Amino acid sequence: MAGLQNAALAQFRVEVSGVGLTQVPISIAPFKGQSGSIQKISAIVQADLERSGQFRTVNASHGALDETSLPDLSVFRQAGSDALVSGSVTTLSDGRLDVRFRLWDVVKAQDLGGQSFAVAAADARLAAHRVADYVYEKLTGDKGAFSTRIAYVTKSGQRHQLWVADSDGENAQSALASPEPIISPAWSPDGNQLAYVSFESRKPVIYVHNVGSGKRRLIANFKGSNSAPAWSPDGKTLAVTLSRDGGSQLFLLSAAGGEPRRLIQSNSIDTEPVFSPDGRSIFFVSDRGGSPQIYKVGVNGQGVERVTFTGTYNISPAISQDGRWMAYISRLGGAFKLHLMEIDSGNVRALSDTSADESPSFAPNSKLVVYATQFQGKEALMTTTLDGKVKARLNGQNGDIREPHWGPFLN
Known part of the structure; x- marks a missing residue:
């Protein structure tokens, strides 16, 4: 059988159970522009980080955020968050997706950088895994393996x-x-x-x-x-x-x-x-x-x-x-x-x-x-x-x- 063929029947559902001893509390804002996409980038990032056992998600009420925002970090600090991820998804003229994000250290009020990926629409999940890899490495010091x-x-x-x-x-x-x-x-x-x-x-x-x-x-x-x-x-x-x-x-x-x-x-x-x-x-x-x-x-x-x-x-x-x-x-x-x-x-x-x-x-x-x-x-x-x-x-x-x-x- 040449190449690889997609199979919707082989899709998996991830269910995380258990609580690690030390977990980084993190907030992941819904990515601007992802509402029209089947693949919700922020949800994939959240599932990756939770599955690693190193993170737990904290929900905080906030306005619209993307990678260019200067968020009010006190809102996330009061909610108990140590870190914040925000970003956006834009469809380019050639149909590719431009995925951008930024990571914040809420406790120190520091911008920990970000990245952007231009990927085929079919690779939206891969872009999300790369976001999670970046966040994981910045906050734990270990390389993330979500995009493997x-x-x-x-x-x-x-x-x-x-x-x-x-x-x-x-x-x-x-x-x-x-x-x-x-x-x-x-x-x-x-x-x-x-x-x-x-x-x-x-x-x-x-x-x-x-x-x-x-x-x-x-x-x-x-x-x-x-x-x-x-x-x-x-x-x-x-x-x-x-x-x-x-x-x-x-x-x-x-x-x-x-x-x-x-x-x-x-x-x-x-x-x-x-x-x-x-x-x-x-x-x-x-x-x-x-x-x-x-x-x-x-x-x-x-x-x-x-x-x-x-x-x-x-x-x-x-x-x-x-x-x-x-x-x-x-x-x-x-x-x-x-x-x-x-x-x-x-x-x-x-x-x-x-x-x-x-x-x-x-x-x-x-x-x-x-x-x-x-x-x-x-x-x-x-x-x-x-x-x-x-x-x-x-x-x-x-x-x-x-x-x-x-x-x-x-x-």
Whole structure:
């Protein structure tokens, strides 16, 4: 299927629950000129900031505001706000939208700057995410990840689809549809490609798919199973799980294809590889100790170390881009729950109260985790803050949703 096709049926509804310990109180004035648009810029900015867990919205009565206004900040200060965003949306003669905004520090009465974006009307949401990114970075010091993308898979009847969507799950576009399962999507570091496993030839094989053009290439179709692709940080190598020599084993494969190189000589089942951000290590799941646990090994295949020691069944490692955290799934009794480990200390905490969690993936700023779970009897995607206090449900309307993977920052 060439390119990406819009799908209104795959739209999500974001519902935020929980309260973080420290949240910046912020007021977001309705953007001047947005009333005639389907996409309300200020509402998207508000949803982004609330989902991050770092902000709570404060409503204050005020007159019309845009990015050129000199607002009476005392009104917002009395309402309990620490910051204010105001802006405007104007349709240009060529049909594009000119989105402008300004951010104010209400407490210090300081102008914290602003930006303007001229975007195609179809990219109004992207402009809103960029506004939220600016506000997030100015007020927290960390880079915002709202204008990034996620990939995920749905199954509806016998139809399997691979989707690419905004980080809030909206604006979903179909990258691939198949009557056979599609699993394990993984973004390349440049955000231009997705590796995934397809069963369309009646066995698992690995493709690399160009998201922009829709073109794809077969990367691994060896004897037996080909699964669990993971990109190296430089985008030149894929770690994969192959059963070509009997049993599931880890191999390294050039992203251009060719002959794979065995990573570890082992009689165990080794699978679910993921690179560390520095590219020096690979985390993976193995039953070499009798039950599935997470291990790591150097990219040269030397120095296997066990990483998880809490619980008897730990799978699906994901490593944050800052190298500090590992999210994974641990089975407790009959429940599969999302956990977070601080890698240096080994300290672990559960992040969810659901019981069918799977496929965690970090935002590229390392501040949120997206994962799939069962909620009210249906598969759904959730995001959570690293303290587990603020969660957002990205609730799909059509089919079971699973296997999310959060894409990188885009230049």
